Amino acid sequence: MARTALVTGASAGIGERFAHRLAEAGYDLILTARREDRLNALAQTLSERFAARCTVIPTDLAEPAQVQSLLDRLDRDDLQVDFLVNNAGFAARTSLVASDWATLQREIQVMVSAPTELMIRLGQRMVERGYGNIVNVASLAAFAPPPSGMLYTGIKRYLLDVSQSADMEFRRSGVRVTALCPGFTYTEFHDVQGTREQVSRLPGIFWQDADAVARIGLQAALAGKAVCVPGRFNRVLAAVCDALPAFARYQLGRRGRIY
Ligand SMILES: NC(=O)c1ccc[n+]([C@@H]2O[C@H](COP(=O)([O-])OP(=O)(O)OC[C@H]3O[C@@H](n4cnc5c(N)ncnc54)[C@H](OP(=O)(O)O)[C@@H]3O)[C@@H](O)[C@H]2O)c1
Incomplete structure (x- = not known):
């Protein structure tokens, strides 16, 4: 019997490519994000190309009630999730002082x-x-010095740490948790954030293809790796950042941000 994967943020970028790679590996898919039209188009492609059975559940994860509705729908339709990809995300651009709390x-x-x-x-x-x-x-921002006025790096650091804590506990029961830590990836992320012009000045060595990130991430998960930084260049950056003493991280963070 085919196993089923749930991918959040499947309407674009890394999530969409993850859905392709999982379908290719034989998984049925539960696809979720806000843009239903894109999810329906993806479901059709995956069922035609890989014969994957796809269920589309539009969800705004920013609304706690909709997260509950997603879980209720899985129960109601008896949809068992064997592979979860927590991928949906964005980064607010404004400073903490200029941001509205919402x-x-x-x-x-x-x-x-x-x-x-x-x-x-x-x-x-x-x-x-x-x-x-x-x-x-x-x-990769989870390893980087925290920049001025952003929640994003702290949030990603949280995800890196909590993934490892969960993996240490769950692995005893045959369940593996992988923190996937991509560097700059060609997706809609920087258009949504409004930093496309700024980041496009970065040399090509910093950038990765979303499909490569998904492929490497899926391989790492199936191999039971707790942490995966895709790409040799990114792994070197992560190791260098990890080795920095706290005062150096703080001073580097103060010098500017590229996210
Ligand atoms: N691109 C990079 O350089 C990069 C680097 C490192 C890590 N990442 C991480 O990779 C993940 C995927 O980002 P991406 O690069 O693929 O960006 P993307 O192309 O902008 O895709 C983001 C996905 O998240 C979904 N999403 C955003 N807000 C949502 C909400 N409120 N409810 C439900 N879904 C929501 C979007 O779907 P809808 O708009 O349809 O809801 C979309 O499918 C993120 O967690 C990001 O932090 C990205």
């Missing part, structure tokens, strides 16, 4: 509360069954 709250809900709730509630069921995979899409 925007920051959405960032925390979409990238902290929702993935944590899905990881724990669906992870508990995987532990009961004795198998399963969870990928939390963090970021």
Whole structure:
């Protein structure tokens, strides 16, 4: 019987490519994001190309009630999740002083509360069954010095740490949790953030293809890796950042931000 994967943020970028790679690997898919038209088009492509059975559940993860509705729908339709990809995300651009609380709250809900709730509630069921995979899409930013006035790096650091804590506990029951930490990736992320012009000045060595990130992330998850930084250049950056003493991280962070 085919196993089923739930991908959040499947309407674009890394999530959409993850859905392709999972379908290619034989998984049926539960696709979620806000843009239903894109999810329906993706579902059609995946069913035609890979014969994957796809269920589309439009959800705004910034609304806690909609996260609950997503979980209720899985129960009601008896949809078992064997592979969870907590991928949906965005970064607010404005400074903390200039931000309205509602925007920051959405960032925390979409990238902290929702993935944590899905990881724990669906992870508990995987532990009961004795198998399963969870990928939390963090970021290379989790290793980077924290820049001035942003929640994003702290949020991604949280995801990196909590993924490892969950993996240490769940692995005893045959369930693995992988923190996937991509560097700069060609997706809609920087258009949504409004930093496309700024980041496009970065040399090509910094950039990766969304499909490569998804492929490497899926391989790492199936191999049971707790942390995956795709790309040799990114792994060197992560190692260098990890080795920095706290005062150097702070001073580097103060010098400017590129996210
Ligand atoms: N691109 C990069 O350089 C990069 C680097 C490191 C890590 N990441 C991480 O990778 C993940 C995927 O980002 P991406 O680069 O693929 O960006 P993207 O192309 O902008 O895709 C973001 C996805 O998240 C979904 N999403 C955003 N807000 C949502 C909400 N409130 N409710 C439900 N879904 C929501 C979007 O769907 P809808 O708009 O249809 O809801 C979309 O499918 C994020 O967690 C990001 O932090 C990206």
